[in-house]
Amino acid sequence: MKRLLYIPLFFLSIWAYGQTALFNDGNLRIHEEGAIGFHTNLINDAPLDNNLGIAGFYSTSNLSVQGNVVPQFFDIEIAAELGLFLELGIDNSNNTNFILGDIQTPRSEANSNFNFLQDAFYNGEGNATKIDGYAAITNKQNFTFPVGDTEFLRPLILSSETENPFSRCAYFFENPSTPSALNGSFDTAELALDLAFVSDLEFWHLEGNIPSAVSLSWNVRSGIDNLTEEATKVVVAGWSKVGNRWENLGANPVAGTLEEGFVTSDSFIPDEYEVITLGISKVPFEPLSMEVLSLDNYFVSVNGDGINDAFFIPELEDSPNNLVQIYDRYGLKVFEKTNYTNEFVGIANVGDFIFNKEDGLPVGVYFYTVYMADLDLNYQGFLYLAR
CATH class of the missing domain: 2.160.20 (Pectate Lyase C-like)
Structure with missing residues (x-):
């Protein structure tokens, strides 16, 4: 009772x-x-x-x-x-x-x-x-902040080198040049040499003093297609408190299309930046060291009927020395396997924040990346998970 x-x-x-x-x-x-x-x-x-x-x-x-x-x-x-x-x-x-x-x-x-x-x-x-x-954490190393605005969930995934004594994050759907609730102005025209553009539609405010990487996602409302014609040029950008300008915080990995995708930054200290957002890298400062090609989009139906029950990529037969990673639409990694053949059947094998992991991942769109070490090639694409 x-x-x-x-x-x-x-x-x-x-x-x-x-x-x-x-x-x-x-x-x-x-x-x-x-x-x-x-x-x-x-x-x-x-x-x-x-x-x-x-x-x-x-x-x-x-x-x-x-x-x-x-x-x-x-x-x-x-x-x-x-x-x-x-x-x-x-x-x-x-x-x-x-x-x-x-x-x-x-x-x-x-x-x-x-x-x-x-x-x-x-x-x-x-x-x-x-x-x-604002969502906050106390004494956590890695966390996905479930933040957004009145219309959309716009999470930020924090991966820190050590435990954060305290960190907090909020999402703003507004121009960072004229923020409504923060002191200062973060002019989207003040750019480091390796940035071509930054978003004037949205930004995140992240506080924390531990070196960390972050993953940000975008959707149609983000307007990435107004900034670039190539999704692989998307990076994380931060407004430097010292430099008073937007700086390129890297992209590793970046996956998706102009309408939907995610990008993960290099490690940086959040408290050294006022706000962060999505930016576009400037040639020759490309975010990826190797060309990223596209494979087919796949349909995975884990219902036991013997058809598409597992995620299978025929091209991997030519490169058994490989690495496959699968992410949800917000950039949270849910699966990783070296020397992959056909092991993904809708069950997460990584990620501390997958609720009821044993029940399987939710139905929907996922991104995958493939590194073929034998051929020294990177690939990416989408898969749709059904049940």
């Missing part, structure tokens, strides 16, 4: 919101297997940590978290149709389950973050279920 402990807290009316709120000025604790559902706003002015149960935010309208003491929850469920707005941050120590609605944080407020602690993870993220504002 689930146990729920109530200690000094009470309801009061909030004129600004025209609805009641739960006010905690005591020491509420949710015990193991316990649960509490917030169907109204939460004002937290006392310690709210060491919880082991589930805290759910449920509403057909919007909810908010306010107060002076950041609450910490073990498991969290978000089912607020019009979003959960954080005037005060939340710390999550285990799982966040996105069901309905975004978590929203003010982009102009540095202390209002949804913070994933060392062992925390999440599931259910999507275009309508994400963090619209």
Whole structure:
């Protein structure tokens, strides 16, 4: 039986919101297997940590978290149709389950973050279920920030050399030359010699002091086709705090088309750059050391009917010494195999953030890259995974 402990807290009316709120000025604790559902706003002015149960935010309208003491929850469920707005941050120590609605944080407020602690993870993220504002991590080395704006999930994948004591990230669908919630201007015409263009439509703000590589993705709204005719020229670009200009942060790998793809940077220190975005490399400074050619697009249907049950590339018969890597649409690597033949059957074998990995990867479009060491050739393409 689930146990729920109530200690000094009470309801009061909030004129600004025209609805009641739960006010905690005591020491509420949710015990193991316990649960509490917030169907109204939460004002937290006392310690709210060491919880082991589930805290759910449920509403057909919007909810908010306010107060002076950041609450910490073990498991969290978000089912607020019009979003959960954080005037005060939340710390999550285990799982966040996105069901309905975004978590929203003010982009102009540095202390209002949804913070994933060392062992925390999440599931259910999507275009309508994400963090619209700042997501943060504490004591994590690698993480995919489930950030975006009101319309799209636009995650940033962080791969750090060591554990980050603290890092946070938000996505902005606006011109970096005229940011609405950040101090300064990041002129898209101020470019290092090895950059031809940078996006004037979107950018990410990433904080962290550990050398890291990041992966960014693009979609049709990103307008990459307005910047280049070759997707392989896309790089990650950052606004240097020292140089006061956009600098090329590299591309390794880059995969996709002008409409959809992803790129991974070289290692850099995020705190040395105000913001980062997608850029286009300038000849002769190409992001890839070897030409990237295209193979066919593939259909993989893992339903046991003996037809297309595995990902098979006939060309690899001429190059048994190879490396195959498969990424999801946001650039998260889900599969890697040296000397590949036909091992991919829709199951991830890498990636710490694949939820329910044993159940198989979601249906959809994936990117693959192939390095044929025998022929010294790089290839890339798409596959569609069905079940």
